[in-house]
Amino acid sequence: MIQHTDHFHGSDLEKIEAVYHIKKEDITSFSANVNPLGVSPKLRKTLAERIDAITSYPDREYTSLRKCIAAYADTDYQNIIVGNGSTELISLFIQIRHPKKALIIGPSYSEYEREISLGGGTSLYYPLKEEDDFQLDINDFREHLSENLDLLIICNPNNPTSTSIPSSHMRMILDSCKQHGIFIMIDETYVEFAPDFNDTTSVPLTNYYNNLIILRGISKFFAAPGLRLGYAITGNADLIKEINGRKNPWTINSLAEIAGELMFTDTEYINATRKLISAERDKIYSLLSKTEGLKVYKPTANFILVRILADNVTSRDLFEAAIKKGLMIRDCSTFPFLSDKYIRFCFMMPEKNDELIRCILDTLEAARHQTAGQ
Structure with a gap:
């Protein structure tokens, strides 16, 4: 387990591999903010x-x-x-x-x-x-x-x-x-x-x-x-x-x-990139805006900042839940003026975005059940 003061950059796949024993080839980096289409x-x-x-x-x-x-x-x-x-x-x-x-x-x-x-x-x-x-x-x-x-x-x-x-x-x-x-x-x-x-x-x-x-x-x-x-x-x-x-x-x-x-x-690659990011940005912002336990900020880039409102969930919790599924998001607790209640992730291909959103929603749901059972 890493120390709370540590964090992973989007390019730190080797560190992830060593800490979580997940092959870097099996990790989808939602932290690097790189175009999911890859090289044209x-x-x-x-x-x-x-x-x-x-x-x-x-x-x-x-x-x-x-x-x-x-x-x-x-x-x-x-x-x-x-x-x-x-x-x-x-x-x-x-x-x-x-x-x-x-x-x-x-x-x-x-x-x-x-x-x-x-x-x-x-x-x-x-x-x-x-x-x-x-x-x-x-x-x-x-x-x-x-x-x-x-x-x-x-x-x-x-x-x-x-x-x-x-x-x-x-x-x-x-x-x-x-x-x-x-x-x-x-x-x-x-x-x-x-x-x-x-x-x-x-x-x-x-x-x-x-x-x-x-x-x-x-x-x-x-x-x-x-x-x-x-x-x-x-x-x-x-x-x-x-x-x-x-x-x-x-x-x-x-x-x-x-x-x-x-x-x-x-131009074919440029237009395809803008079309993909625009569609996924609108879809994810709309969905998470309606999600209990989260606050999202309207994005203009290819990534989104999310604030966790649930008392018993931190950015580290969501990072851990996602990385266990091979999905790497950014824990924003080390950014100035943010805290362990913020995560950031970029928009990847639709099926991977859907997988990450399910992971986030499932983690929040599990936390709600835990709170209700106490």
Whole structure:
């Protein structure tokens, strides 16, 4: 049994295997937030056919790849920086900006705070409130922005709450940040899953604000975390020059370059993903909204945050019940501002989603019977 303070990341299948004696191949990870369709058939075929590309160096400037990304993101390719996953770009950006004090909208991804700490900076959190269903109070938030801050970090849609900030509100935040000399980093890892994509992405705002950088990757939407391809979008030419000057050459391998040039034009896969996630998101939200003992928050990404209302059930209880069936959810007790009453899980294929929902409902029902029998 693991200690209460421990938790499993979506990629920790080896740890799960060791603790629960379940082969990692038999585990369905609802914790990793990766597209359940897996790698597209077109990408799989192309990479197999072009394996010899690894005998050559990729283009040092990645011009063709950046143009493909720019067409996909509807921006100028000169505003694109590519990196070895968005994690490398987060690290490079924070090293360059070297913020002494950063504000993070939380609960959120822990890597932001870690990178700021490594650079000697301090992180503060602006907590999203449960009573507001973790939706940002834009007016109250803007009052917390001041010259004392160097950097604002926003994950949009946010992990783990699956809530998002519309572009109209993001423009208001940018105006306030501009006034106070604050740079903004927006992590759009999950934006392609958003039902209102055009109203959620902040990429068009890079044409008007030079205090903005947006980060994306292919790990989640394109189900390719192992390829390690990420990209940043900014209209700040000086920042682009500085990041490219500090970056190691050829951080993206030849196969990842080929994959990127293909996947951003794979409209059949893109449309199939959005159709699947939209249908499962609506189905699961509707079902769990009516479930006694749970509270759910309207999701905009490919995962959902759930609060357990039953007194005698914790996030650890649901994690244990699910993993025994080979289903891995996220115990959210280690996220800032959450507790052992919150779980998060992503949307997988319909039959697996149904299996997980049955497991959750059965566990809650068993707990109700236990309470009634006391």
